[in-house]
Amino acid sequence: MTYSTAHRPHGRSRSVLRIGGRAASTPLRNADRIAEHVLRSFQTSVTPSGPLPAEQLREDVTQLTRTCLELVTEMLDKREVPGPDQLGVVCEAATQWAHDGVPLSTVLRACHEGVRVAFGLVTAPAKAADVDELLIAGDLMLEMLNAIIAGASDAYVAEQLLVAKEQHSAAETLASALLSGRGSAALSRQAGVQVADSYQVVALSIPDDNDVSMTATVAARRRLRRLRAAIATVFSPHALAVLSATGGTLLVPLGEETAPIFEADTLAELSESAEVTLTATVVISGTEQIPESADQAHELLTLIHAGQRAPGLYHMSDLDIEFQLTRGGSVTRRIATILDPLRSYPELLDTVRAYLANDMNRQRTARRLYVHPNTVDHRLRRVAQLTTIDLATSTGICRAAIALLAYDHGRNDPGQT
Numbered sequence: 001m002t003y004s005t006a007h008r009p010h011g012r013s014r015s016v017l018r019i020g021g022r023a024a025s026t027p028l029r030n031a032d033r034i035a036e037h038v039l040r041s042f043q044t045s046v047t048p049s050g051p052l053p054a055e056q057l058r059e060d061v062t063q064l065t066r067t068c069l070e071l072v073t074e075m076l077d078k079r080e081v082p083g084p085d086q087l088g089v090v091c092e093a094a095t096q097w098a099h100d101g102v103p104l105s106t107v108l109r110a111c112h113e114g115v116r117v118a119f120g121l122v123t124a125p126a127k128a129a130d131v132d133e134l135l136i137a138g139d140l141m142l143e144m145l146n147a148i149i150a151g152a153s154d155a156y157v158a159e160q161l162l163v164a165k166e167q168h169s170a171a172e173t174l175a176s177a178l179l180s181g182r183g184s185a186a187l188s189r190q191a192g193v194q195v196a197d198s199y200q201v202v203a204l205s206i207p208d209d210n211d212v213s214m215t216a217t218v219a220a221r222r223r224l225r226r227l228r229a230a231i232a233t234v235f236s237p238h239a240l241a242v243l244s245a246t247g248g249t250l251l252v253p254l255g256e257e258t259a260p261i262f263e264a265d266t267l268a269e270l271s272e273s274a275e276v277t278l279t280a281t282v283v284i285s286g287t288e289q290i291p292e293s294a295d296q297a298h299e300l301l302t303l304i305h306a307g308q309r310a311p312g313l314y315h316m317s318d319l320d321i322e323f324q325l326t327r328g329g330s331v332t333r334r335i336a337t338i339l340d341p342l343r344s345y346p347e348l349l350d351t352v353r354a355y356l357a358n359d360m361n362r363q364r365t366a367r368r369l370y371v372h373p374n375t376v377d378h379r380l381r382r383v384a385q386l387t388t389i390d391l392a393t394s395t396g397i398c399r400a401a402i403a404l405l406a407y408d409h410g411r412n413d414p415g416q417t
Helices: 032-047 054-078 088-100 104-123 127-178 185-191 215-233 264-274 285-306 316-323 328-342 347-358 364-367 373-387 393-412
Strands: 198-205 240-244 246-255 279-286 314-315
Touching: 032 054, 032 104, 054 088, 054 104, 054 127, 088 104, 088 127, 104 127, 127 240, 127 246, 127 285, 198 285, 215 240, 215 246, 215 264, 246 285, 279 285, 285 316, 285 393, 314 316, 328 347, 328 373, 328 393, 347 364, 347 373, 347 393, 364 373
Parallel strands: 279 314
Antiparallel strands: 198 246, 198 279, 240 246
16 A cells, blocks of 8 residues: 655654554454444444444444554554545545435544544553553554545535535426426436425515625525525425525425425525525415416515515415406506506606505605605695595505506516507
8 A cells, every 4th residue: 555655743763663562553453353343332322313224334334444444554554644545445435425315423423433443452552661652653543533534524525515416406307397387207206305286386586685795696696505505404305496596486395294384484584594585475286286376476476576565475365456456458557557647757656656665654755765754745746636646545545556556567567568
């Protein structure tokens, strides 16, 4: 084996390390006995929570122990710590455990346990005259442990990122297929997610957080990464998501006892984790109706933005009147024309919008528009002159709210003129 001289402490002798009158590596040459010892110690001190069966884990730990014993034996004989190129078997084991879903803590504890047992066996026969050799042995073992932990951790994380990327891609493909009405058993198996009979179809809106400390692209990417991580924490492996920097669609299965549902507290938790205030709409849907339900959920989201409603979670029952009024047709188009005289006066249209959004409170409306309350009164009188909508009456308020909704819908709908 080739060992890295970069790991050799200054002034360390190249002679075989001796403890208790014999080569320090002597107690490590009975690989079978030591592997069994390490395995027993590992099973006593570590309770793995991964998916591997006990027999498979036993076999893996035994093989890893044998390999590490060979490395430690030569290290003690040469007084040199193996270089990264000699840790291939350790890295391969960590990679396989990452792929199998064994927790990283289990991998690292296995490494620590092996080195601990080996060090105990090496130093057991030490005598008072072996102090210098013991210090060297301890130094070597610590360097060896550091190299093993670094190699195993790097290999584990690299494989976990690859697995996560593959799973995310497969899950996103399945979500896209369901949203387009093309869900299939093959895609479900590939994603490792069972297709449910019904879903909460959630339309999400991610606002700009106005972080001036970084570019808009970087800020958007970070918001999206935080949101994806939060969704994975709350819903994984149940929910499917198709997301972009501005929002997206989340499919939350219904009917599973252990699966969480999307509710106001869930949205608050996602908002806190993603560090951005989210707005969402929810529509209950059968699997076959997901495409239509997603369109409906996103249309509700458009109504929320058009009406300048506060961020939060909305259901159809919260927007049923608005939704019905925007179904189109001649009546909706005629209602929208009520506000046509204000097209040339954007400040009047903004005043109507702000007045309604602030529950007809002229003080709050003035603060919202950065004008004097008397200016608000003057503009509302001007609106009444131009449109016959008197916002001082309940009838006028009702007509203005309906007309504004129809006006905004017509402006955002390219199919209406």
